Amino acid sequence: VTTTAQPNHDAPAEALRVAEPLAPVETAQRRTPAEEARTIVAAGSLATLSTLTRDGGPWGSLVAYATIGEGRPVLLVSTLAEHGRNLHRDPRASLCVAADPAGRDPLDSGRVTLAGVARRPEGDDAARARDAYLAALPASREYAAFGDFSLWVLEIERARWVGGFGRMDSVTAEAYATATPDPTARAAAGAVRHLNDDHADVLLLMAQRLGGHPDATSARARGIDRHGLDLWTATPRGPAPVRLGFTGPVQRPDGLREACVELARRARSG
Amino acid sequence: VTTTAQPNHDAPAEALRVAEPLAPVETAQRRTPAEEARTIVAAGSLATLSTLTRDGGPWGSLVAYATIGEGRPVLLVSTLAEHGRNLHRDPRASLCVAADPAGRDPLDSGRVTLAGVARRPEGDDAARARDAYLAALPASREYAAFGDFSLWVLEIERARWVGGFGRMDSVTAEAYATATPDPTARAAAGAVRHLNDDHADVLLLMAQRLGGHPDATSARARGIDRHGLDLWTATPRGPAPVRLGFTGPVQRPDGLREACVELARRARSG
Numbered sequence: 001v002t003t004t005a006q007p008n009h010d011a012p013a014e015a016l017r018v019a020e021p022l023a024p025v026e027t028a029q030r031r032t033p034a035e036e037a038r039t040i041v042a043a044g045s046l047a048t049l050s051t052l053t054r055d056g057g058p059w060g061s062l063v064a065y066a067t068i069g070e071g072r073p074v075l076l077v078s079t080l081a082e083h084g085r086n087l088h089r090d091p092r093a094s095l096c097v098a099a100d101p102a103g104r105d106p107l108d109s110g111r112v113t114l115a116g117v118a119r120r121p122e123g124d125d126a127a128r129a130r131d132a133y134l135a136a137l138p139a140s141r142e143y144a145a146f147g148d149f150s151l152w153v154l155e156i157e158r159a160r161w162v163g164g165f166g167r168m169d170s171v172t173a174e175a176y177a178t179a180t181p182d183p184t185a186r187a188a189a190g191a192v193r194h195l196n197d198d199h200a201d202v203l204l205l206m207a208q209r210l211g212g213h214p215d216a217t218s219a220r221a222r223g224i225d226r227h228g229l230d231l232w233t234a235t236p237r238g239p240a241p242v243r244l245g246f247t248g249p250v251q252r253p254d255g256l257r258e259a260c261v262e263l264a265r266r267a268r269s270g
Numbered sequence: 271v272t273t274t275a276q277p278n279h280d281a282p283a284e285a286l287r288v289a290e291p292l293a294p295v296e297t298a299q300r301r302t303p304a305e306e307a308r309t310i311v312a313a314g315s316l317a318t319l320s321t322l323t324r325d326g327g328p329w330g331s332l333v334a335y336a337t338i339g340e341g342r343p344v345l346l347v348s349t350l351a352e353h354g355r356n357l358h359r360d361p362r363a364s365l366c367v368a369a370d371p372a373g374r375d376p377l378d379s380g381r382v383t384l385a386g387v388a389r390r391p392e393g394d395d396a397a398r399a400r401d402a403y404l405a406a407l408p409a410s411r412e413y414a415a416f417g418d419f420s421l422w423v424l425e426i427e428r429a430r431w432v433g434g435f436g437r438m439d440s441v442t443a444e445a446y447a448t449a450t451p452d453p454t455a456r457a458a459a460g461a462v463r464h465l466n467d468d469h470a471d472v473l474l475l476m477a478q479r480l481g482g483h484p485d486a487t488s489a490r491a492r493g494i495d496r497h498g499l500d501l502w503t504a505t506p507r508g509p510a511p512v513r514l515g516f517t518g519p520v521q522r523p524d525g526l527r528e529a530c531v532e533l534a535r536r537a538r539s540g
Contacts, residue, residue, distance in 0.1 A: 054386075056387065057322075058363060060319070061432075093328060094328050111331070113330055143435070
């Protein structure tokens, strides 16, 4: 996983040039690709299901989903829908979940594809799947009991995470199953907005003193997660991305504030 | 296309019960399924592309798209991406475009699947495809010139439109190609909000005098398009959907206001 520019594209070099840090910077932990995938899947409720038509062609359709243990997606599918008939014929499927796009280019944001085989859950698994689906999609109570609808669980064989340009990786089924969704994900957009609206001075200090750009003239938060804070900073040498790690991963949904206060303290004393 | 409840589900009847009109109501034109499909595709810019993996499994991934003549989607795809390698191996593809969800159940909103074969455009078509893509996705200028990216045009063989529960239909390639996107689509959400915020009294009059529910006690706009206005109305006999047609299809993006004023005039004099 590269964190800034994508070196694999056959690209004009100047398109990707950013200012290098002038001082050594601690490498900050990031979410693993498996954590990224689990986080996107946990945050979403709509996805595109890809199935196979009768003649083996690819068919995409919009579905709602819930998740049960290990981030496995649960679908409620009608045999009146083409994808329902497709699954009954060939249960191979993939589910593409996109995070809400944030930046000016909608492709520069997170999404994940989970590929595997859809199975009708049985026994306790069926009850768990049904409960999870009804909890996530309350409106589905109106049709979940219809005779043509049935529950499916996608048993994941591999996953592919794309975080935006130059941030992507494949994820094994085991890594996906054992990773933890970021508990702070829901609070992240609000935290970024708050930092930019009310604490631009502190962000600049962070970029100067912790981010390796002592000549930075401004800084904006562009992302935050349980492991750290991402900034874009402007310097006389050009723009630069800055990644600042927290002292440890935030464990609680409301823990970002405390972690940022600690980062600000380090910047002020740094 | 049915406009209210879906009669094909194997459903408890009471789940779908609505109040019938007490007076005869003119049948109001709706967008055809092909017009619905063209309208959703014209409004969007992000979609999920379904392609086939090496072993023939379905693979979904997020893409941005533009359109050229007859609503054909244009993609800019990297061979570094799995979907890019998939298309080079087997050009069968489908593109699933979802409209912004509006109601309480995200599945009760529009989406369309376009299925066909992706082709590398040539000659004038290639120039048109490139211009359309760069116009729709200006940020792509930064990578469109990269050597690993290439343009594809999806040649559509069939389309499937789903408008929400009980509104769905298949669309032939010819019907899709020759239909016109609704020019008022961008203004619709704002118009619905304005009608509900400022003209609840007129909406009630429309439901009572034009919609066949003289005993209606309240009414809310739930949708609007070039052909007419959709209401939900409350009556002592239960809720009811009401569809009111305009005198003719609105031809201009800013024509909804005039059409609603005319509808209000008919309700007041009706």
